[in-house]
Amino acid sequence: MINKTVSNVEEACKGIKDSMTLMLGGFGLSGIPENAIKELVRLNVQDVTCISNNAGVDDFGLGLLLRKHQIKKMISSYVGENKEFERQMLSGEMEVELIPQGTLAQRCQAAQSGIPAFFTPAGYGTEVAEGKETREFDGKMYVMERAFKADFAFVKAWKGDEAGNLIFKGTARNFNPNMCGAAKITVAEVEELVPAGELDPNEIHIPGIFVQRIFQGTAYEKRIEQRTVRPKK
Amino acid sequence: MINKTVSNVEEACKGIKDSMTLMLGGFGLSGIPENAIKELVRLNVQDVTCISNNAGVDDFGLGLLLRKHQIKKMISSYVGENKEFERQMLSGEMEVELIPQGTLAQRCQAAQSGIPAFFTPAGYGTEVAEGKETREFDGKMYVMERAFKADFAFVKAWKGDEAGNLIFKGTARNFNPNMCGAAKITVAEVEELVPAGELDPNEIHIPGIFVQRIFQGTAYEKRIEQRTVRPKK
C-alpha cells in the first residue's frame, strides 16, 4: 500500500504558487473542499485560474477567494448565486469562461483518462463553439473539446483511507471523482480518514492512484444554499 | 421507480435477430453473462457480430457460439485461449477485428455517453491505426476512434434491483458497467435480484437508466480459467 496521507491542509497545499490553474470539486456548496479553500485564502495565492462548476456564494466557498480578488479567471458552468462574482465579471476585473456543465465534467474526465480531445453535441451553433472545430457524425453536429490542464485538483470526499481511496456521499459526489487525477497533483480532504483495509474494495468510488495527498478535514460547515422542506404530516 | 424486471432469460432476449451486433461483458470467463450466452446458443441466431474482450474457451463462454458457427465477426482485444477461434479466424470462416483493450472499453463508454468520437494514443503507428484519422496534440500523436453501435448489450452483475441498478463484484466488474447503455437494449443478468430500495444508492455501480431488462440468472458455473494457488503455511 502506498501511503498518501499528509498531516494537515498546510502540508496538503505545499507547492501552490501564484498563477496556477486549480480544479475544485463541488456543486453549489455541496461537496466543496472547504478546508482547501480556506487555506488558499490564508496563503493568499494570486492570479489563479479556477475550474469549478460554480463560484460559491458571497461569503462561502469560492466566494471567499473572489472577495480577496485572488482569482484571475473562472471556468464554470453556472455562477448565478454570487453578486460579487457578477460585479467582477461585468466590470472586467475577472475573466470568465462559461462552458456547458457536461462538457466541464467530460473535460475533467478526459484529463484524468489521457484522452486529449473528444466530440460533444453540447454548444454546437452557440458562442461556446466559436473558434472550435465542429464535425458531423451520423448526421448530427458536434464540437471538439479538449482535456483540461491543471496544476492542482482539490476534492472533498466522505470517507477515505491511507491509500487515497475515496468514497463520496449522496450528491456531494458530483465533480469530485472526475477531477481526481485530472491535475498534476490531486489533494483530497475527507470527513473520515481510515486505515487501509477498512474500506470495502468493491465500494470505492475513486482508487488512490488518482490521489497524491489525503488528509482529514476539520470544522466542516456544509452550508445549505436552498433549504426546502415540506411540513411533517 | 421504473421496473425493469423480466421473468427469465427468454423474455430478456426477445427481439434478438440474425446479423445483429451484440456486446458481451466479461474478462476471460470472469463476469460473463452465462445465461444470455446459453440462450443465444438455444435461439441459434446467425451471423452475429460480437463485441467482447475475449472469445471464451472451446467449451464455455463465447466458445459455445463459436462452436456452432453463429458468429460472423468478433471484435476483441485478446482471443488467445480458444483453439476453435484461431482455426476459424486463420481459415477465414470468421472475420476478426482485434483492437486495444483500452480502446475497446472507451468505445463502449463513448457509446454509453453520447460521445461519437475521441482520441487515444493506443495503436498509433500500428496496423490498428490504418485508415483512421491521426492527429498531434501537445507533441504526441493520437488516433481518432469511434463509439460502438450495437443492438444488444449483455452484462452480468452480482446484485441488482427491480429498477435495474447494478452492483458488480471484484474483477468480474470489468467491461460490464461500460457496456450498460452502450447498445439499444441492455440486458442485465444478476446473481441476486432484490426489491428497489434494498441497495444503498451510494453503492450502486450502474444506475438502472442504463439497463432495459433485468433478471435473476440461474445455475452459474463461474468457471476458473487459471487456477493459481499457494500452499497454506
Added chain:
Amino acid sequence: MSLSKEQIAQRIAKEVKDGYYVNLGIGIPTLVANFVRDDIDVEFQSENGILGMGPFPFEGEEDPDLINAGKQTITALPGASFFDSALSFSMIRGQHVDLTILGSMEVAQNGNIANWKIPGKMVKGMGGAMDLVASAENIIVAMMHTNRAGASKLLKECTLPLTGVECVRKIVTNLAVLEVKDNAFHLLERAPGVSVEEIKEATEGDLVVTGEIPEMKL
C-alpha cells in the same frame, strides 16, 4: 384566461408518460413533479447526480449532501442512485433521459432556444442546459408567452445568444400549447378562455392555425 405557472406545470405533466426518465429545469419545470399522475412510473434525474429524486425532506431532515440541480434540499426514493457529474451527463448526452423540460427566455420558430445569457446584464451561465438541449430528442419548453415588458418570447429568430439550435419540439405557455416544425409555431391547444386571436397577437413568429383549436384540458 391565461394559465398560472402551476397550471402550465399541470398541463406539461400530461406529456410525462409511463416509464419516462425526466430531467426538470429550474422554475416552472420543477413544479411539474407535483402534477404527474401517480398511477404511472416515472423517475426524475437531477444532473448534479441523482436518479430517483423524491420530494423535499421533512423539516429537520435536510441533508447538505442531498440536493438537486437547483441546490434545493431533496430526498431519494427507493430505487434511487447517486453518481458523478460525468456519468450524469452520459445519461443526458447518451439520450437515456426520455424527456427534458426547461424554461426559456426566447424560442425561435426553427426550434432555436436562448435561455442563458443577456449580454452585459444577466450572465449566470448555461449550467447543464446546453448539454440537455443538444442531446434530448424530446424537449418541452415551459415559459410565459410574453416577457415582463409584454414582448413575445416566440420569435422568428432569437435575439439573445443561443443555447441550442433546432432542438425545441414543443412549447407550453400561459396561453397555448404549440408544436415547432417546418419553421413555424403550430398551435395545438388554447388556454381555457384564450382566443386564437390573442395567441396570434402574442406570437411574433409565424403561427400556423389549422382547423378548430381545442381548449386545453388540465
Added chain:
Amino acid sequence: MSLSKEQIAQRIAKEVKDGYYVNLGIGIPTLVANFVRDDIDVEFQSENGILGMGPFPFEGEEDPDLINAGKQTITALPGASFFDSALSFSMIRGQHVDLTILGSMEVAQNGNIANWKIPGKMVKGMGGAMDLVASAENIIVAMMHTNRAGASKLLKECTLPLTGVECVRKIVTNLAVLEVKDNAFHLLERAPGVSVEEIKEATEGDLVVTGEIPEMKL
C-alpha cells in the same frame, strides 16, 4: 552464464521504486512481483480491474470473481480497489501507472516494439499492450535476447506488426541490461559471466558499448 527467467525478473525488480504503481504483463513480468524489496511500498495494477493485487490465494480460497489480466486467481491486499475497464485504462492512458513491464517478440533500436501478432500464425491479440506502450513514460521490456531459433530479438527494425512506436526505454534480457536511445541499444550491464562479445553477437541492431560494462548485481 545467461540468466534464468527468474533472474531476469529479479534484476528488473531493482527498477521498481518506492511509491510506484506497476503494471506487469504476462510471463516473465509476472514473476517480478516475487522479487520486489519488502521495505518499499509498491502497488500492482492489473488492467482487468484491480489495484493493490496480492499473491495467489491459499488453496481452496480461489474466487472466480477475483483474477488478474492473465486470468489467474489472485488476492486483494489491504487498500486495494476494484474498478471497471474504462477506469482501468484511464489509469494507464492518463499516465497514473508509473512503470510497465512487459514481454516482447522484437524490439527495434528506435524503441519500436512488436509483441502481439505473427501474421498467419499466432494471432492472439494485443490485449492491453498497445494502450500500455502508447501511454507509459517508463516501459521495461523483459525477454530472452534471442528467440528459440537463435535469432536476435533486438533488431535494427521490427519485422513483425508493431505494438507501439518509439516507446521502449529499457530492456532486460538473459544476457544484458540495455537502454534504448539515439536509435541504438546502449549496453548498461552484462549478465554474470557473459562477455560484451557474446552480447554483440546476439544483438542484430546497433549496440553502443561505452567504457567498461559492469556485471549485473542480482
